[in-house]
Amino acid sequence: MVLQKRLDYGFNGYQVPATPRATRSARRRGTIRKRQEDKQLCAFDLLATVAGNLLQEKETSATSSNRSTEKDQYGFVKGCKDANKPLKNELSDEGSCDRRSSADLSSQAYDQNCSFEEFTHSGFASIVTSSSRSERFVSEKSMNDKSHIETGNCAGKFEIGSSGCAEFSCFKSDGDVDKVNDELHKIGKMPNGTGSEMCSYPSDEKPPAPFSSRGNAKLSGFSDNIPCILLSPGCDNVPVVSRDDDENGSRCTHPSTTTKSCRPMTRIGDRRIRKILASKYWKAASESKDDTFCNNHGNLKPICQNRKNFYKRQRSQKSMHQDASGSSPMIRGAPGLSSSEARQQTTLQSRDHHVKLRIKSFRVPELFIEIPETATIGSLKRTVMEAVTAILRGGLRVGVVLQGKKVRDDNKTLLQTGISHDNQLDALGFTLEPNSSQSLSPIFAADSPRVPRIEMPQPLTRYPSSPAVDHQRIQVTSDMLPENRVTSLGNLVESDHDPAPSPTNTSLEKGMADSKALVAVTEMSTEAIAVLPVHQKSKHSVIAQRRIRRPFSVAEVEALVQAVEKLGTGRWRDVKLRAFDNAKHRTYVDLKDKWKTLVHTARLSTQQRRGEPVPQQLLDRVLTAHAYWSQQQTKQQLKQTETDTGLLL
DNA sequence: CTTAGGG
DNA sequence: CCCTAAG
Numbered sequence: 136m137v138l139q140k141r142l143d144y145g146f147n148g149y150q151v152p153a154t155p156r157a158t159r160s161a162r163r164r165g166t167i168r169k170r171q172e173d174k175q176l177c178a179f180d181l182l183a184t185v186a187g188n189l190l191q192e193k194e195t196s197a198t199s200s201n202r203s204t205e206k207d208q209y210g211f212v213k214g215c216k217d218a219n220k221p222l223k224n225e226l227s228d229e230g231s232c233d234r235r236s237s238a239d240l241s242s243q244a245y246d247q248n249c250s251f252e253e254f255t256h257s258g259f260a261s262i263v264t265s266s267s268r269s270e271r272f273v274s275e276k277s278m279n280d281k282s283h284i285e286t287g288n289c290a291g292k293f294e295i296g297s298s299g300c301a302e303f304s305c306f307k308s309d310g311d312v313d314k315v316n317d318e319l320h321k322i323g324k325m326p327n328g329t330g331s332e333m334c335s336y337p338s339d340e341k342p343p344a345p346f347s348s349r350g351n352a353k354l355s356g357f358s359d360n361i362p363c364i365l366l367s368p369g370c371d372n373v374p375v376v377s378r379d380d381d382e383n384g385s386r387c388t389h390p391s392t393t394t395k396s397c398r399p400m401t402r403i404g405d406r407r408i409r410k411i412l413a414s415k416y417w418k419a420a421s422e423s424k425d426d427t428f429c430n431n432h433g434n435l436k437p438i439c440q441n442r443k444n445f446y447k448r449q450r451s452q453k454s455m456h457q458d459a460s461g462s463s464p465m466i467r468g469a470p471g472l473s474s475s476e477a478r479q480q481t482t483l484q485s486r487d488h489h490v491k492l493r494i495k496s497f498r499v500p501e502l503f504i505e506i507p508e509t510a511t512i513g514s515l516k517r518t519v520m521e522a523v524t525a526i527l528r529g530g531l532r533v534g535v536v537l538q539g540k541k542v543r544d545d546n547k548t549l550l551q552t553g554i555s556h557d558n559q560l561d562a563l564g565f566t567l568e569p570n571s572s573q574s575l576s577p578i579f580a581a582d583s584p585r586v587p588r589i590e591m592p593q594p595l596t597r598y599p600s601s602p603a604v605d606h607q608r609i610q611v612t613s614d615m616l617p618e619n620r621v622t623s624l625g626n627l628v629e630s631d632h633d634p635a636p637s638p639t640n641t642s643l644e645k646g647m648a649d650s651k652a653l654v655a656v657t658e659m660s661t662e663a664i665a666v667l668p669v670h671q672k673s674k675h676s677v678i679a680q681r682r683i684r685r686p687f688s689v690a691e692v693e694a695l696v697q698a699v700e701k702l703g704t705g706r707w708r709d710v711k712l713r714a715f716d717n718a719k720h721r722t723y724v725d726l727k728d729k730w731k732t733l734v735h736t737a738r739l740s741t742q743q744r745r746g747e748p749v750p751q752q753l754l755d756r757v758l759t760a761h762a763y764w765s766q767q768q769t770k771q772q773l774k775q776t777e778t779d780t781g782l783l784l
Numbered sequence: 785c786t787t788a789g790g791g
Numbered sequence: 792c793c794c795t796a797a798g
Contacts, residue, residue, distance in 0.1 A: 682792065708786060723786075728792070731789090 534566035
């Protein structure tokens with residue numbers, strides 16, 4: 136069967152270290168080919184089928200307790216399935232099963248002295264237990280001793296979720312069966328969950344069976360298209376998500392409709408594009424007391440001559456915002472990001488579980504404007520005009536801010552988010568954020584001299600009442616299907632697929648275009664713009680914004696580790712493609728950097744680490760993989776020099 | 785465009 | 792995260 140073939144395919148173990156840089160172009164060609172193969176694996180099919188098999192197997196063999204040391208045709212499925220059973224004393228078996236199967240496979244496909252797995256087996260104990268040792272200490276001798284080491288030795292190290300609170304990661308299904316494997320194993324360790332109920336599913340497919348977890352599962356996701364189907368039974372279909380107030384955790388319940396697996400490869404975000412896009416996030420002079428326009432000798436001076444100043448400014452502003460946070464929570468957006476707020480938004484309560492919202496006005500996103508002091512008021516007007524137009528033309532999207540935090544998960548119901556008719560309503564705010572797409576025509580003209588703050592004219596105020604929102608009445612129904620929620624709001628609201636200010640195609644274009652009031656103002660603005668060469672001018676006033684910091688979630692780290700274990704440390708593009716293809720905001724440089732810090736972190740003592748704690752087990756894997764691949768690298772170099780000298784002689 | 789490495 | 796040299 137095709138499926139079996141595919142499965143086998145996915146388990147061909149760790150890949151050969153990348154060839155040295157000299158052959159990179161060739162390698163790239165190779166990777167392209169390989170990637171095509173990967174695509175042929177058609178991850179979604181694969182995942183779905185694996186999951187399906189699990190379900191089936193569960194049904195058919197629920198009674199038979201054939202503890203599998205035997206490998207079934209999939210090598211791992213059986214072990215996973217059996218892991219449903221109470222595991223306490225089976226953990227070591229568990230681990231060994233896991234390791235054995237992959238080790239077997241990896242050794243087949245490996246042409247190096249040892250595979251990563253083998254390396255892990257032999258080097259693991261020493262490396263991990265004395266995790267501060269440099270990876271180079273793992274000598275080849277220890278590698279060769281591997282046969283004396285029982286495969287189960289490391290099992291204890293891998294009992295990730297045995298503590299009674301399993302942690303699940305949602306992995307994008309890009310053909311990486313190992314991930315599935317891994318996850319399935321973890322699933323198997325759910326205390327009382329039935330592993331087969333929980334599988335990753337391709338985002339464009341529906342789970343074949345009701346999805347629920349009985350375990351106390353923590354769910355975390357990182358990829359934009361992760362289909363996470365973990366529901367907490369105790370809480371009315373409330374996804375057990377979002378411990379991360381940033382954007383990481385809360386996105387995974389999104390039932391994406393994107394067909395990921397077989398679509399053409401997407402390129403990694405173009406830096407230039409990013410910069411251009413970033414340039415859209417202009418800082419605005421908000422109040423006259425705001426220092427945006429430094430009144431320098433009575434003249435308007437450019438405030439941000441360089442980025443550093445800009446950052447400095449930004450930071451200080453941030454703290455200002457934080458200081459003032461208590462007073463008006465709804466004005467706070469994501470730090471430094473939300474660029475406009477809904478002001479004076481009133482929330483009315485109504486009886487029957489409806490939330491009535493009234494948005495009196497929006498502010499335009501903040502702008503930074505740089506203009507020579509010799510400029511005339513007229514040109515200042517035009518400049519402001521430009522800036523505003525640029526933003527509006529780029530489209531806007533709506534963000535929701537609750538208690539000062541951005542609500543990223545579009546799939547949560549209002550109720551789940553805490554926006555209900557009987558609480559928190561005053562903490563609710565909306566933001567308008569610049570969008571990337573340039574497709575909108577200018578729609579707004581400002582005509583006030585110093586316009587530090589530009590109040591949106593009626594049109595935008597009315598925007599939220601566009602048809603799709605059903606006259607500001609959003610029905611809160613707990614049993615609302617995700618799909619419905621998406622279709623009802625997804626078109627309008629900020630896409631949780633790309634939570635950060637970064638560009639999303641999910642724009643308000645439609646809504647905007649539909650609004651006649653908005654269109655009505657168009658002429659004026661175009662006229663104003665026509666006066667001067669917009670693009671050249673604005674280039675100078677555009678300031679590239681530093682990307683927002685987005686800490687890696689544990690799930691992301693896990694994915695990264697997994698990918699690096701397989702691909703090595705020198706192929707970040709492949710790592711990106713493999714494990715983060717859907718996370719647009721993670722560039723391969725980011726991944727490389729993250730790995731760097733991971734290695735660093737792993738060497739630190741537990742107390743010295745900061746941020747969201749990465750499971751020690753993961754850090755151990757980081758060290759192991761790092762050790763392995765650097766060893767591999769040196770080995771390569773040795774070989775290289777050998778052949779070189781050989782050629783010379 | 786990718787990698788590697790410093791900042 | 793950013794920047795940049797180097798390939």
